[in-house]
Amino acid sequence: MQLPMQITAQCSRSSLPIALYNSKQVYAIEQAWFAQGYDSFGLMQQAAWQMAQRIILLYQQVKTQAKSKAKHHNHKVSQPSACVWVGQGNNGGDGWLIAHYLQQAGWQVQVITVGIENDNQTNDSQNSKSAISDALKAQRMALDMSCPHQRFEDMHQYQNKNARLDIALQADVYIDALFGIGLDRAPANSYKQAIVSFNSAAQQIGALVVAVDIPSGLVASTGQVFEGLAIQADITLCLIARKFGLHTKDGMGFSGKVIDIPLIPFASIEPAAILLKDGQHLTPRCQNSYKGSYGHVLVVGGNRIDGSQGMGGAAILTSSSAMATGAGKITVACHQAFHGALLSSLPDAMTIDLHEQESVEHLIKSASVVAIGMGLGRDEKAKILFTRYLKAAIAHNKTLIIDADGLYHLAALQRDKNELITQLREYSKTHNVCLTPHSGEAAKLLDKKISAIENDRSSAIHQCANIYGGNWVLKGAGSLILAQGQLYVCGAGNAGMATAGMGDILSGVVAGLLAQQDLNDEQNNLCQAVVIHALAGDMLVRQSSYDATTYDRISGNQLLIGQRGLQAQDMPAAIRHIMQKLTC
Numbered sequence: 340m341q342l343p344m345q346i347t348a349q350c351s352r353s354s355l356p357i358a359l360y361n362s363k364q365v366y367a368i369e370q371a372w373f374a375q376g377y378d379s380f381g382l383m384q385q386a387a388w389q390m391a392q393r394i395i396l397l398y399q400q401v402k403t404q405a406k407s408k409a410k411h412h413n414h415k416v417s418q419p420s421a422c423v424w425v426g427q428g429n430n431g432g433d434g435w436l437i438a439h440y441l442q443q444a445g446w447q448v449q450v451i452t453v454g455i456e457n458d459n460q461t462n463d464s465q466n467s468k469s470a471i472s473d474a475l476k477a478q479r480m481a482l483d484m485s486c487p488h489q490r491f492e493d494m495h496q497y498q499n500k501n502a503r504l505d506i507a508l509q510a511d512v513y514i515d516a517l518f519g520i521g522l523d524r525a526p527a528n529s530y531k532q533a534i535v536s537f538n539s540a541a542q543q544i545g546a547l548v549v550a551v552d553i554p555s556g557l558v559a560s561t562g563q564v565f566e567g568l569a570i571q572a573d574i575t576l577c578l579i580a581r582k583f584g585l586h587t588k589d590g591m592g593f594s595g596k597v598i599d600i601p602l603i604p605f606a607s608i609e610p611a612a613i614l615l616k617d618g619q620h621l622t623p624r625c626q627n628s629y630k631g632s633y634g635h636v637l638v639v640g641g642n643r644i645d646g647s648q649g650m651g652g653a654a655i656l657t658s659s660s661a662m663a664t665g666a667g668k669i670t671v672a673c674h675q676a677f678h679g680a681l682l683s684s685l686p687d688a689m690t691i692d693l694h695e696q697e698s699v700e701h702l703i704k705s706a707s708v709v710a711i712g713m714g715l716g717r718d719e720k721a722k723i724l725f726t727r728y729l730k731a732a733i734a735h736n737k738t739l740i741i742d743a744d745g746l747y748h749l750a751a752l753q754r755d756k757n758e759l760i761t762q763l764r765e766y767s768k769t770h771n772v773c774l775t776p777h778s779g780e781a782a783k784l785l786d787k788k789i790s791a792i793e794n795d796r797s798s799a800i801h802q803c804a805n806i807y808g809g810n811w812v813l814k815g816a817g818s819l820i821l822a823q824g825q826l827y828v829c830g831a832g833n834a835g836m837a838t839a840g841m842g843d844i845l846s847g848v849v850a851g852l853l854a855q856q857d858l859n860d861e862q863n864n865l866c867q868a869v870v871i872h873a874l875a876g877d878m879l880v881r882q883s884s885y886d887a888t889t890y891d892r893i894s895g896n897q898l899l900i901g902q903r904g905l906q907a908q909d910m911p912a913a914i915r916h917i918m919q920k921l922t923c
């Protein structure tokens with residue numbers, strides 16, 4: 340559903356970084372609250388009450404927008420209606436209470452229970468109040484007000500998902516209270532079918548979809564969705580603390596706009612990650628400076644393996660983005676077959692033959708940053724070059740960016756238990772070493788399947804840092820950054836950036852930024868580089884989870900670029916634009 344501006348304005352867009360938590364941490368926050376004597380059912384009532392009020396407000400805003408768009412005004416005031424899908428746990432308990440409060444507010448409600456064997460569970464035989472779970476208390480409270488409900492398993496949607504929509508499923512607002520932070524495995528059987536039916540009914544009706552705490556089917560701690568099946572929410576009302584899984588891997592694809600419902604204070608818990616919402620401001624350059632102040636980037640890559648076409652483009656993209664980010668000087672050590680192409684696209688670059696090993700080693704001495712691996716090739720000769728130049732960069736205390744085929748050779752050195760890995764790990768404790776794999780490269784580095792990386796990206800990036808040292812980017816939807824032991828999630832970027840060469844562009848932004856010694860640590864670090872790269876990609880496709888005015892969408896009749904067709908070569912101009920915006 341296209342949400343009205345007033346709704347997106349309510350979504351947390353502060354440019355301050357947002358702390359992200361995993362399920363275990365949120366449970367700990369709740370338990371710490373209960374340990375102070377606060378009642379868990381009271382908290383559930385508070386959560387549900389706040390969500391019900393928010394849903395009423397959201398619905399009014401959607402209605403107002405629909406009216407302003409409608410050609411003719413239909414003055415009939417219809418009773419708003421909600422269809423609340425509840426599971427068995429406390430997320431379901433939230434759902435029962437939301438239904439109860441909406442009913443009290445005059446809404447027409449219908450609760451669809453899933454996974455509850457039969458109604459007599461509500462006549463729970465347990466007599467002592469304290470033994471009854473919060474979810475059952477909530478259910479009872481709603482049923483005491485004769486809240487209409489039915490079992491999903493009894494509906495013909497369950498038997499036949501293409502069946503005509505049951506009248507009970509006609510509603511203005513669909514509320515997902517099937518699973519919250521307790522989801523820990525793939526929804527199966529009636530739960531799986533319920534998610535399919537929920538999504539198709541809500542889409543068919545054009546209902547506003549609100550997820551309670553987290554879209555059901557999404558794992559709060561990892562952002563994983565099983566078989567691509569989760570509730571497709573327009574809005575997620577995120578309780579107590581922002582979940583890590585909402586911002587990485589599949590999270591952004593299902594959560595819609597996230598609105599925080601803080602509920603209880605908590606301080607002493609170290610977040611699982613920090614969501615980066617914006618780039619740091621960059622200090623304008625002082626007049627009295629020269630290109631040496633802004634560093635000399637040496638790009639080592641762009642090889643041509645006998646008989647192949649070669650990969651000169653990778654080195655050209657990295658160099659272009661390093662210059663667009665503001666590097667003072669750039670030299671490209673690539674196969675001489677590409678020197679002409681490079682100079683025609685980047686006349687300010689200097690070139691040297693990748694295979695002239697002594698000359699390249701000599702150049703490493705005078706460079707400030709060495710970016711190695713992009714289009715280097717994976718054959719034995721490339722491995723010899725990689726090893727030799729990596730050793731030289733370490734010997735001369737250079738800032739290092741290792742990407743692409745460089746990561747491939749690093750994985751091979753690790754498999755061979757090569758001493759250079761230990762040397763690199765030790766070196767990275769006192770020098771800036773940045774490694775920027777995507778999931779496939781991380782799988783090689785960890786000798787694991789890609790699915791193992793993708794299912795728990797946070798663990799994967801920590802394992803990479805433990806083995807190889809350094810600061811890491813695990814690229815993907817909601818790229819993870821691990822720098823000085825702190826995990827970050829990049830909140831910008833879009834699917835259009837999943838194209839060839841975007842990684843080469845990122846390596847150039849990292850190299851170009853780290854080369855500029857007039858910037859302080861706050862301004863020139865791996866996180867900043869990843870955000871600049873992502874903001875540039877967002878601006879190019881004219882979409883951003885950021886306030887558009889901040890980055891001045893390109894106005895006028897300029898040609899639109901969309902996610903489909905976004906190319907790495909479009910990026911340097913956008914990177915320059917973002918650098919300028921961050922410097923103003």
Ligand SMILES: NC(=O)C1=CN([C@@H]2O[C@H](COP(=O)(O)OP(=O)(O)OC[C@H]3O[C@@H](n4cnc5c(N)ncnc54)[C@H](O)[C@@H]3O)[C@@H](O)[C@H]2O)[C@H](O)CC1
Nearest residue numbers: 379383386428429430518519520521522523524525526552
């Ligand atoms: N008082 C409180 O603690 C508050 C809780 N809040 C809400 O509670 C949920 C978390 O509730 P919880 O009962 O721990 O888990 P869920 O409701 O998310 O899941 C229910 C239950 O389901 C089981 N389960 C997990 N995966 C599957 C699966 N694939 N198929 C079937 N069953 C599955 C698992 O055992 C879970 O326990 C939280 O999100 C809030 O919405 C509020 O914060 C208010 C206070």
Ligand SMILES: [K+]
Nearest residue numbers: 515518551553
């Ligand atoms: K939910």
